[in-house]
Amino acid sequence: MGQKYKQLSLEERCEIACRHACGQSHTKIAAALDRSPSTISRELKRHIGVKVGYKPGYAHEQAKAKRWRGSRLARQPDLQKYVLDRLAMGWSPAQISGRLTLDKDSRSISHESIYRFVYAEKKRSDDCAWRHYLPCAKARRGHRTKRSSSPVHTIQNRVSIDKRPLYIAKRKQPGHWEADLMLFKTCSQNVLVIHERTSRFTIFLKQPNKTAATSLASLKAFFANLPPQLRRTITFDNGNEFA
Numbered sequence: 001m002g003q004k005y006k007q008l009s010l011e012e013r014c015e016i017a018c019r020h021a022c023g024q025s026h027t028k029i030a031a032a033l034d035r036s037p038s039t040i041s042r043e044l045k046r047h048i049g050v051k052v053g054y055k056p057g058y059a060h061e062q063a064k065a066k067r068w069r070g071s072r073l074a075r076q077p078d079l080q081k082y083v084l085d086r087l088a089m090g091w092s093p094a095q096i097s098g099r100l101t102l103d104k105d106s107r108s109i110s111h112e113s114i115y116r117f118v119y120a121e122k123k124r125s126d127d128c129a130w131r132h133y134l135p136c137a138k139a140r141r142g143h144r145t146k147r148s149s150s151p152v153h154t155i156q157n158r159v160s161i162d163k164r165p166l167y168i169a170k171r172k173q174p175g176h177w178e179a180d181l182m183l184f185k186t187c188s189q190n191v192l193v194i195h196e197r198t199s200r201f202t203i204f205l206k207q208p209n210k211t212a213a214t215s216l217a218s219l220k221a222f223f224a225n226l227p228p229q230l231r232r233t234i235t236f237d238n239g240n241e242f243a
Contacts, residue, residue: 007063008035008043013056016043020054072109073117079107083114087133115141155243161235168233174198175232179219181210181241192218192241196230215241 008016012033019029026044030037047059073080086096093111100108115134119141122130131137168176174196182191192205192215205218223231236242 008039008060010056010060013043013059016040017054017056020044071117071120072113076107079109080117082107083109083117084133087114087118090135092135155238164233164235168197171197173232175230177231177234179215179234179236179242181207181215181239183210194219194222210241212241212243 012035015033016029019032024032026037026040029035030040033040043059044054047062048054073083083096086099087093091099093114096114097109097111118130118133122128128139131139167173176197178195178197180193182193183189184191190207190210192207193202194205195202203222205222207214207218219234
């Protein structure tokens with residue numbers, strides 16, 4: 001990582017003015033201030049006047065005026081209202097940015113600027129409600145670093161679908177099944193779906209919950225009534241209901 005750049009202070013600008021007036025080179029001034037010669041060169045080039053020369057006070061005020069003065073959304077109420085209205089409608093920052101660009105609107109703004117504005121307002125106002133403007137409504141930016149509890153790493157004797165014999169995909173031999181669990185928001189319903197690949201026969205079993213023990217019991221009860229030639233293999237996904 002590079003060093004973080006530090007802006008010139010008023011005292012340093014006064015030192016630059018004195019040494020420049022004495023005729024010192026940019027290299028000597030930079031060495032005295034422990035700065036890069038290019039920093040001194042840019043400073044004098046930007047703020048030196050033809051008649052008055054280099055004035056440290058004026059240069060300091062000009063540098064402050066050029067610095068970032070806040071988000072465009074904070075400085076442009078009409079753009080802020082446009083963005084917040086659409087966020088409230090469920091649009092994502094990327095969709096808003098894309099629409100402004102597509103319409104060739106002069107108020108175009110990047111999705112990154114929208115994210116920064118929302119999180120800056122959340123921090124400034126100490127109001128967590130701001131995060132609900134965003135699709136994921138996360139309290140802070142960035143990926144969640146908590147290790148995934150995916151059963152991919154916890155299912156014992158798990159065999160990847162890549163190792164499943166290719167002839168099964170041709171759907172010529174009966175007895176090869178697939179299973180998955182359907183979850184419904186209404187009444188927290190859980191339905192186990194079992195599908196036979198050759199005949200496309202499908203059965204739906206309603207379950208009281210989505211635990212692996214319940215799924216196993218339902219599968220064992222169903223396959224117990226079938227002859228061996230109709231229960232050759234079964235394929236699951238990596239859901240917790242089969243872990």
